[in-house]
Amino acid sequence: MFDFWYFLLRGLQLSAPMAYGALGAVYSETGGVVNIAVEGMMLTGTFFFVWGATLFKSWIAGLLFAIAGAVLISLIHGLATITFKVDHVVSGTALNILASGLTRFLSMQIFGMETQSTVNPYTPPTFLRINVIAYFFIPLAIFTVWLLNRTRFGLRLRSCGQNPWAADSLGVNVYAYKYIGVILSGVFAGLAAATLYPHQWIDAMTAGRGFLALAAMIFGNYNPLYAVLAAMLFGYAETLTYFQNQIPLLSGISPILIKAFPYVVALVVLAGFIGRTKAPKADGVIFEKGEG
Amino acid sequence: MTQEQVKTQPKSMEWKYRLIESLAPVLGFLFAMVIMMITVQFIGESPIKALSAILTFSFSQSGIAYIVSQSIPLIIAGEANAIAFQAGVFNIGVEGQYLFGALCAGVAGAYLNLPTYIHIPVVILAGMLGGMIWILIPALLKVYKGVHEVISTIMMNQIASAVILYLVDGPFNGVRGAKQSFNLRTPYMKPTAVFPSLHNIVNSITGLFGFKFPHYVAVDLSWLIALIVVVLLWFLLFKTSLGLRIRWVGQNISASVYAGVDVKKTLLVTMFISGAIAGLVGLQEVAYISKFFTPNITRGLGFTGLAVALLARNNPLGVILSGLLFSFLSRAGYGLQMYTKVPNSLIGIISGLMILSVVVIDQILRRYARTLRRREVG
Numbered sequence: 001m002f003d004f005w006y007f008l009l010r011g012l013q014l015s016a017p018m019a020y021g022a023l024g025a026v027y028s029e030t031g032g033v034v035n036i037a038v039e040g041m042m043l044t045g046t047f048f049f050v051w052g053a054t055l056f057k058s059w060i061a062g063l064l065f066a067i068a069g070a071v072l073i074s075l076i077h078g079l080a081t082i083t084f085k086v087d088h089v090v091s092g093t094a095l096n097i098l099a100s101g102l103t104r105f106l107s108m109q110i111f112g113m114e115t116q117s118t119v120n121p122y123t124p125p126t127f128l129r130i131n132v133i134a135y136f137f138i139p140l141a142i143f144t145v146w147l148l149n150r151t152r153f154g155l156r157l158r159s160c161g162q163n164p165w166a167a168d169s170l171g172v173n174v175y176a177y178k179y180i181g182v183i184l185s186g187v188f189a190g191l192a193a194a195t196l197y198p199h200q201w202i203d204a205m206t207a208g209r210g211f212l213a214l215a216a217m218i219f220g221n222y223n224p225l226y227a228v229l230a231a232m233l234f235g236y237a238e239t240l241t242y243f244q245n246q247i248p249l250l251s252g253i254s255p256i257l258i259k260a261f262p263y264v265v266a267l268v269v270l271a272g273f274i275g276r277t278k279a280p281k282a283d284g285v286i287f288e289k290g291e292g
Numbered sequence: 293m294t295q296e297q298v299k300t301q302p303k304s305m306e307w308k309y310r311l312i313e314s315l316a317p318v319l320g321f322l323f324a325m326v327i328m329m330i331t332v333q334f335i336g337e338s339p340i341k342a343l344s345a346i347l348t349f350s351f352s353q354s355g356i357a358y359i360v361s362q363s364i365p366l367i368i369a370g371e372a373n374a375i376a377f378q379a380g381v382f383n384i385g386v387e388g389q390y391l392f393g394a395l396c397a398g399v400a401g402a403y404l405n406l407p408t409y410i411h412i413p414v415v416i417l418a419g420m421l422g423g424m425i426w427i428l429i430p431a432l433l434k435v436y437k438g439v440h441e442v443i444s445t446i447m448m449n450q451i452a453s454a455v456i457l458y459l460v461d462g463p464f465n466g467v468r469g470a471k472q473s474f475n476l477r478t479p480y481m482k483p484t485a486v487f488p489s490l491h492n493i494v495n496s497i498t499g500l501f502g503f504k505f506p507h508y509v510a511v512d513l514s515w516l517i518a519l520i521v522v523v524l525l526w527f528l529l530f531k532t533s534l535g536l537r538i539r540w541v542g543q544n545i546s547a548s549v550y551a552g553v554d555v556k557k558t559l560l561v562t563m564f565i566s567g568a569i570a571g572l573v574g575l576q577e578v579a580y581i582s583k584f585f586t587p588n589i590t591r592g593l594g595f596t597g598l599a600v601a602l603l604a605r606n607n608p609l610g611v612i613l614s615g616l617l618f619s620f621l622s623r624a625g626y627g628l629q630m631y632t633k634v635p636n637s638l639i640g641i642i643s644g645l646m647i648l649s650v651v652v653i654d655q656i657l658r659r660y661a662r663t664l665r666r667r668e669v670g
Contacts, residue, residue, distance in 0.1 A: 036442055076648070084652045089382050089442060093598055094647035101640020108635040109335060211446040218443065256461055260454035263447040267429065270439045 002246045007239060009130050015235025016134035016195035017042065017206075021213025022220065022227040023137065023144055024188025028074075029222060030148060031181025032161035034284040036092025037077045039210025040099030041070040041186055045193025047103040050201040051110060053122040062122060062198060063133070067190030073099055074186025082178045085286045104203055117201040124198060134195045137228055144224035157181055161280030164287040174287055208263065215266045219273060222280065230269070237265040305668060309661040316657055317603055320650030321617070328642050337633045349627030350620055357509040359619045364510075364518045365573050365590075367615035369597025371521050372423075372570035374606040378529060379562040380542040385430060385445025386570040387594030388452030389423040393571025394578045395456050396422030398585025399464055401481030401578070408484040415485050415579055416517065416572070423571020424564050426452060431563040435556045441563075449594075457587045466584060477586035487513035487580040514576035521569055525608040528565075538562050570594065596622075602647050618643070 021038050028035040045066040052065025073095055080091040104114050111117045124131050148154035159167035160177045168174050192213070197205060212234050220227030241258045244250045250258065329339040349355055369386055376383035383389075400418035404411065426448055433439035457476075460466075466479030491511045495504050505511045529535035537558045540548035545555055573593050578585050600618050604610030625639035 080648055080652055084655050086648075086651045086655055090602060090651055091648060093382070093384070094602075094644045094651075096644075097595060097599060097647070098641055098644025101637050101642070101644060104637035105635060105641055108637060114635060114637055208446055208450045211443060215443045215447070218440070254458055254462070256458045257454055260451040263450040267433075267444060267447045267451075270444065271429075271433055271437055 002243065006129070007243055009128055010242070011232070011236040011239040013130040013134045013195065014238050015232040016131070016137055017192040017209050018213045018216055018231035018234055019137040019141070019228045020188045020192035020195065021210050022216040022231045023141060023224055024185035024192070025214055025217045026144065026148075026220075026222060026224050026227055027157070027181045027188070028185035029181075029217065029283050030161045030280060031157050031178045032164060032280055032282045032285060032287065033078070033081055033178055033182050034088035034092065035074075035077065035182065035185050036089050036211075036214070037073060037095040037099075038185065038189055038213050039206055039208070040092075040096040041073045041189035042192050042196070042210045042213075043096075043103055043204070043206045044073050044099045045070040045190045046196055046198075046205055047106060047117070047201045048190075049193050049198050050117045050120045051106070053120050053198065054118065057122055059122045059124045059198065062120070063124070063190070063194050066193045067187050070189035070193060071183055071186035074182050074189070078179045078182040082175055082182070082287075085288065087286075088284050100204065103201065107201065107203075115203040119200050120198060124194060131195050131198070133191060136191075137231075141224045141228040148224065158280070160287075161282055164282055164285070168287075168289060174289070178287070212262065212266055215270060218279075219266075219269050221278065233269065234262045234266055237262040305664075309664055312657050312661045312664075313654075316650050316654035317605075317614075319653045319657075320603075320646055323649040323653070324642050324646035327645055328638065331638060331641075332628075332632075332634055335633065342628055342632050342634055345627045345631035346624040349631065350623050353503070354506055354509065355623060356503070357505045359616065359623050361505070361509045361511060362622065363612075363615040363619035364514050364576050365593050366596055366600050366618050367518050367611055368514075368521055368569060369573045369593045370600030370604060370611040370615050371518075371525050371608060372566050372573065373594075373597045373601035374604065374608060374611055375525055375529070375538070375562060375569065376566040377601055377606040378542050379538045379559060380545070381434070381559065381563060381566070382442050383427070383445060383563065383566045383570070384442050384598065385427060385448050385594070386566070386573070386597050387592070388445065388449035389426040389567050389570035390573035390594060391452045391456050391589065391591075392426040393419040393422035394574025394589060395459060395464075395478075395585050396425075396571070397575055398478045398481065398578045401485030402464075402466065402479040402584065404485070405482065406484060411482065411484040412487065412513070412579075415481075416575065419571040419575050419578075420568040421571065423567040423569070425567075427563050427567030427570070431560055431567075434563070435559050453587075456585075460585065460587055464585075475586075476588070477582075477584045479584065481579065481583045485579065486583055487575070489580075490515055510576055510581055512576060512580040514572075514580060517572055517575065521572065522608050522612060525569075529608060534558075534561065570597075573597070596643070599643050599647050603650055 021042055025035050025038050048069030049062040049066035053059050053062030077091055077095055080086040081088045107117055108114045124133050148158060156172050157177050159172060160174050164174045213231060216230035216234060217227045219230040240250060241261050244258055332339050332342045350359060372386045373383055397415045397419035401415045404414060406414060430441050430444035430448055433444050434441045460476050460478055464478045466477050467475055489512055491505060494511050537553045540553055541555055541558045549555055574589055577589055596618055600611055600614045603614040621639050621643060625636040628634040629636040
């Protein structure tokens with residue numbers, strides 16, 4: 001029988017990595033830094049979670065490690081794009097390659113295996129059978145809406161993404177705000193990692209979810225709440241594939257092919273709705289103090 | 293033009309600034325190597341031992357032969373990325389495009405019955421067509437809907453993985469009963485479709501310098517294909533008006549609109565060319581080495597191709613050098629793995645780090661050269 005409640009909860013859990021990733025990307029891009037590196041940050045976070053948790057025998061240590069690992073990658077991204085003014089997409093791409101090598105390298109050093117870690121028994125507690133961390137992305141999205149739209153910090157961060165030169169002329173420390181945006185995207189990528197699969201690290205386990213998070217952010221028109229709802233659309237699309245046999249419409253599709261379902265959904269929504277979205281005006285623009 | 297010359301002529305130092313600006317790839321490479329040696333030391337292995345492992349493993353006769361042969365798919369993948377980058381397009385989907393292209397080539401080779409001089413071109417065209425099919429949706433979405441290609445091509449990569457597995461598991465399964473097993477593959481290609489070896493021709497040339505490619509290293513038609521791609525792309529970019537338009541669009545979209553360039557058409561054409569080239573990446577493996585397509589085909593060449601193009605600054609001729617460099621790096625990784633305690637994956641870190649350090653150093657050097665120029669003018 002189709003267990004509707006379980007489907008609902010499972011969907012929440014599967015949406016969480018993309019929702020947190022999308023929220024982080026919103027912070028980064030609101031400040032004007034395009035963040036293709038979300039995928040790499042999430043992957044690094046997943047490894048660091050298992051590492052920290054097994055090292056200190058505590059899931060909280062795992063969570064802190066995951067955030068630290070993802071923030072480390074985000075700091076390199078900030079350094080390259082904000083301080084050294086490198087093209088944002090080039091830096092993000094390089095960091096995704098780096099993260100893939102880094103996690104495999106560390107896994108070899110720490111667990112003695114290159115493509116997976118040992119099983120981690122110190123996972124976050126569950127509530128109603130799912131990871132507790134997965135319950136917080138909607139409250140955090142609402143908090144983000146408030147933070148970005150109702151506080152001085154949010155206004156300044158948005159000004160850096162819309163018109164950094166104007167912000168600069170009004171005395172806003174544009175570089176600092178951009179760094180904060182990028183670092184927050186790392187923090188959220190760490191949360192995303194903690195909800196993905198804290199039981200074990202497996203090579204390339206994020207499998208494009210960081211990019212789905214970016215698609216959710218674009219589909220959500222750079223609005224935190226809509227981005228999270230878009231992430232839930234992808235998350236529930238993925239959940240449907242696990243309940244495939246219980247759903248008459250889907251049971252005929254090959255189990256191999258249905259793995260592509262969330263990505264097809266993402267493409268379809270991007271194709272159908274993108275005309276209405278609007279990125280921050282100076283998103284991805286290299287800002288240099290005193291020029292422009 | 294003449295005004296420009298008048299302006300720059302008395303500044304004999306211009307060549308020096310150009311030199312400074314062009315040093316970035318070398319310095320970036322050296323920086324990455326230094327970091328690599330520090331890491332090697334850090335995990336308790338001697339950097340000298342690591343270096344000698346790399347050198348002996350890479351610069352033996354078979355080492356060099358492998359590096360050259362395995363640079364072929366990297367060069368082709370690099371060119372597919374380079375042409376897209378020239379128009380300002382990030383074709384992260386080369387990965388999915390070559391997977392699907394390789395499947396199309398494998399299927400065309402296995403199921404058609406044609407004389408060899410038609411069959412081989414058909415296999416090549418099937419690969420290109422497969423790559424173009426796989427970039428069609430991202431290209432249309434980018435041009436008509438403004439969807440960033442990085443997102444859409446990544447989605448297509450994920451979909452490609454599922455689709456090729458589905459197709460080889462189902463309609464194009466060449467092994468009965470091998471459901472989802474490690475042996476899953478298409479039927480063997482017809483002998484008429486298999487790429488000819490170019491050992492004799494290549495060895496008769498390299499033999500003049502006292503070097504022979506061993507028979508177990510792939511020296512095949514894909515070498516010629518790579519060469520043709522490089523030359524055609526260079527010609528297209530720097531000797532035709534389409535190439536000029538592509539570079540304009542890549543440098544400044546709004547300015548090229550004022551100059552009367554049809555940006556949408558240029559982007560579409562560029563992306564199709566990129567997809568077609570991407571479709572050729574897997575041909576060496578499919579049509580010469582294994583003679584069938586399998587979902588277990590070498591993965592990740594598209595992403596390495598991205599690094600290859602970035603390091604070559606998207607210059608089609610430079611791609612040859614950086615393709616060789618990345619082929620060397622991958623060989624070096626195996627050398628390290630085999631003779632030292634250093635795992636192969638260190639090379640992944642170094643590749644990412646190298647791209648980053650090249651672009652960062654490039655920015656620093658450009659600034660430095662600009663400051664020197666201003667000082668001279670002032």
